[in-house]
Amino acid sequence: MTKSHKVHPGPVGAAACETGDTALPCEYTETLFPVPRLGAGLQFLGEYQGSGSTERKYLVRRGDGQVVQLSRLLYLVAEAIDGTRNTETVSHRVSGRYGREVSADNVEYLIEQKLEPLGITVPFGQESDQVAGPTTDLLLVLKGHRVIFHERQVARIAKALAWLHRPPVVVLVLSAALGVDVWLFAVHGAIGPVLQVLEQPVLMLAVFVLIVASLVFHEFGHASACRYGGARPGSIGCGLFLIWPSMYTEVTDVYRIGRAGRIRTDLGGIYFNIVFVLGLALGYFLTGQPLFLAAIYLVHFEILEQLLPVVRLDGYYILGDLAGIPDLFGKIKPILQSMLPGRLVSPEVAGLKRPARVMVTAWVVTMVPLIVAELGYVLWNLPRLLGTSLRSLADQLAGTWSAFADGQVSAGLVGVVGSFMLICPLAGATYLAVRLVGRLVKVTARATEGNTRLRVAICGGALVGTGALCAAWLAGVTPEPLPRQPPIAPILQPGVPTALPTAAAPAEVRSTPAVPDPTVLTRPLPGAGAPSASTSAEASGPAAGASVSPSASPAGVVPTSVPTSPTPSPSRTSASPSASPGTSTTPSATPSGSPSPSVTPSESPSETEDPQAPPAPAP
Numbered sequence: 089m090t091k092s093h094k095v096h097p098g099p100v101g102a103a104a105c106e107t108g109d110t111a112l113p114c115e116y117t118e119t120l121f122p123v124p125r126l127g128a129g130l131q132f133l134g135e136y137q138g139s140g141s142t143e144r145k146y147l148v149r150r151g152d153g154q155v156v157q158l159s160r161l162l163y164l165v166a167e168a169i170d171g172t173r174n175t176e177t178v179s180h181r182v183s184g185r186y187g188r189e190v191s192a193d194n195v196e197y198l199i200e201q202k203l204e205p206l207g208i209t210v211p212f213g214q215e216s217d218q219v220a221g222p223t224t225d226l227l228l229v230l231k232g233h234r235v236i237f238h239e240r241q242v243a244r245i246a247k248a249l250a251w252l253h254r255p256p257v258v259v260l261v262l263s264a265a266l267g268v269d270v271w272l273f274a275v276h277g278a279i280g281p282v283l284q285v286l287e288q289p290v291l292m293l294a295v296f297v298l299i300v301a302s303l304v305f306h307e308f309g310h311a312s313a314c315r316y317g318g319a320r321p322g323s324i325g326c327g328l329f330l331i332w333p334s335m336y337t338e339v340t341d342v343y344r345i346g347r348a349g350r351i352r353t354d355l356g357g358i359y360f361n362i363v364f365v366l367g368l369a370l371g372y373f374l375t376g377q378p379l380f381l382a383a384i385y386l387v388h389f390e391i392l393e394q395l396l397p398v399v400r401l402d403g404y405y406i407l408g409d410l411a412g413i414p415d416l417f418g419k420i421k422p423i424l425q426s427m428l429p430g431r432l433v434s435p436e437v438a439g440l441k442r443p444a445r446v447m448v449t450a451w452v453v454t455m456v457p458l459i460v461a462e463l464g465y466v467l468w469n470l471p472r473l474l475g476t477s478l479r480s481l482a483d484q485l486a487g488t489w490s491a492f493a494d495g496q497v498s499a500g501l502v503g504v505v506g507s508f509m510l511i512c513p514l515a516g517a518t519y520l521a522v523r524l525v526g527r528l529v530k531v532t533a534r535a536t537e538g539n540t541r542l543r544v545a546i547c548g549g550a551l552v553g554t555g556a557l558c559a560a561w562l563a564g565v566t567p568e569p570l571p572r573q574p575p576i577a578p579i580l581q582p583g584v585p586t587a588l589p590t591a592a593a594p595a596e597v598r599s600t601p602a603v604p605d606p607t608v609l610t611r612p613l614p615g616a617g618a619p620s621a622s623t624s625a626e627a628s629g630p631a632a633g634a635s636v637s638p639s640a641s642p643a644g645v646v647p648t649s650v651p652t653s654p655t656p657s658p659s660r661t662s663a664s665p666s667a668s669p670g671t672s673t674t675p676s677a678t679p680s681g682s683p684s685p686s687v688t689p690s691e692s693p694s695e696t697e698d699p700q701a702p703p704a705p706a707p
Contacts, residue, residue: 246311293502299386305361318349
C-alpha cells in the first residue's frame with residue numbers, strides 16, 4: 089500500500105496556540121514561544137532506505153522540487169511543525185518520539201540554524217510563502233519545466249503498463265531483444281537500412297517521429313516501474329538539460345522504497361526502450377519498411393547515452409542508488425578536500441559506509457579529470473569550433489530556405505531538423521559559458537571575502553591566463569576552422585553541395601603525371617613550357633563537336649569525352665564527363681607501360697584534332 093505524503097500548503101496562522109492545558113491567544117503566546125511554519129509544498133518522504141551513510145537519513149522534498157536529507161532529530165522537529173504549535177509544544181512532541189529531552193530553546197535553535205537555512209521552515213515573523221532555500225548544482229539541472237502528462241494521467245498509464253515489469257515478462261523481453269540484435273547486426277546488417285532512409289526525406293521524418301515516440305515511451309518505463317515498486321509516480325514533462333531538450337518523470341516518492349525498487353525505476357526507461365525495439369522489429373516484419381530498422385539502430389545509441397554516469401541521466405541515478413547517495417555531485421567538493429594533504433576527512437565523507445565511499449571516490453577521481461580536460465579542449469579549440477559551427481549553420485539555413493522556396497517541403501522539414509541539431513549546441517554552449525563564468529565569479533568573491541591580497545592574486549592570474557589564451561587565438565597558434573567537407577548525411581543538409589571542387593594541383597605535377605590516364609589529356613598553362621601530351625578535342629574549339637565541362641575538372645586539366653576502357657577506375661569517373669549526344673570521339677593517346685612523363689600516341693590524330701597544334705614529342 090502506498091503511503092500518502094503529508095503536504096503543507098504553506099505558512100498558516102492560528103486563532104489559538106496550545107500552551108500545556110490551556111489555549112491562549114496567539115498574540116500573547118508568540119511573545120513567549122514563537123510558532124514556526126513550514127515552507128509551502130513541503131513533503132515528508134520518510135526514511136531513506138538503503139542509505140550509504142552510517143547514520144539513518146530521512147528525506148523531505150521542498151516545494152521547488154529539491155530533496156533534502158535530514159537527521160532523525162531534524163526530521164522529527166520538522167514533522168511536528170504544523171503552523172499552530174509553538175516551540176514549547178513542538179519540544180514536548182519531539183521529546184516523546186526522540187526518547188530524549190529536547191527543550192523549547194533547543195527546538196528554536198534547530199529551526200533557526202538548521203531547518204531555516206535549508207529552506208524547510210519560514211523565518212519567524214515572515215508571512216510570505218517564498219522561502220529562499222539553498223540549491224545545489226545549478227548548472228546540471230533541468231530548466232524550463234513544462235508538464236506534458238499530469239499526475240492522474242501518469243497514474244493511469246503506469247497502472248496499465250506495470251505488468252511489463254514482472255520477472256517472467258522481463259526475461260521474455262530481454263531474450264527476444266537479444267535475438268533481434270543478433271539478427272540485425274550479425275545477419276541482416278544494421279547500416280544498410282540507415283543509408284536507405286538517409287536518401288529519402290519522408291522516411292527520415294518518419295524515423296524522427298519514431299525516435300521522439302521512443303523518448304516518451306522511455307518515461308512511461310520510469311513511471312510504471314515506480315508504480316510496480318510501490319511508490320507513486322508524479323507528472324511527466326520536458327525541459328532543457330545542458331544543451332538539449334529532455335524529458336523527465338517525477339519519481340521522488342521512490343526514495344521511500346528499498347534500493348531494489350529505486351534501481352528498477354532507474355532502469356525502467358532503458359527497459360522500455362528495449363520493449364520499443366521489439367515493437368519496431370514487429371513493424372518491420374509486417375511492412376518490410378527499412379525505417380523501422382533504422383529507428384532500432386538509433387535507439388541503441390539512445391540507450392548507450394542514458395547509461396553514461398556523467399550528467400544527470402539514468403546512469404547517474406543508477407550509480408547513486410547503488411551507492412546509496414541521492415546526490416553524487418554534492419560529494420565532489422568534500423571528497424576532493426579530504427584528498428588534500430594535511431586536511432582532515434570531511435564529516436560528509438567520514439559518515440559514509442566504506443563501499444559507498446569507495447564507489448563515490450572512484451566516480452569523483454574519474455569525473456573531475458574528464459571535465460577539466462573537456463573544458464581545456466573546448467577553450468583551446470574555441471576558434472575552430474565557433475568558425476566551423478557558424479559556417480555550417482549559415483549553409484544549413486540557406487539550404488533549408490532554398491528547399492522550401494523550391495517547393496521541396498519534406499526536404500525542407502528535414503533541413504529544419506538538421507538546423508535544430510546545430511542551433512542547440514551553440515545556444516546551449518553559450519548559456520553554459522555565461523552561467524559558468526558567473527558562478528566562478530561568485531564562488532571566488534565568497535571564498536576571498538575579507539582577503540584582498542588573495543582576491544587580487546586570483547584576479548591577476550585569471551587575467552594573465554585569459555590574455556595568453558586570447559593571444560594564442562589571435563596569433564593562429566590554436567587550430568583553424570576545418571575546411572569545407574561534403575555532408576555526411578546530405579538529406580539533413582539540403583542545398584549543401586555533396587561534392588566539393590578539387591583544388592588545382594601544382595604545375596609540375598600536371599605536366600609530368602607519374603601514371604598517365606587515358607581519360608585525361610594535359611594542357612600546359614601559359615608559360616609552363618612545351619606541351620607534354622598530344623592535342624585534345626578541346627583544341628579544335630566548340631566547332632569540333634567535343635563536349636567539355638569546365639566545372640568538372642581543375643584548371644589546366646581537360647577531360648576527354650569517352651574513356652578507353654569500358655570499366656574506368658572509380659577514382660576517375662567523377663572527373664570524366666560523358667560525351668554529348670551525337671558526338672563520336674576516340675582517345676588520341678594511350679598510356680605506355682613505363683612511367684614516362686610524356687605520352688606517346690599509338691595512332692594518328694583524330695579528325696577533330698587542331699592542325700595548328702604542336703606535334704607530340706618523339707618517344
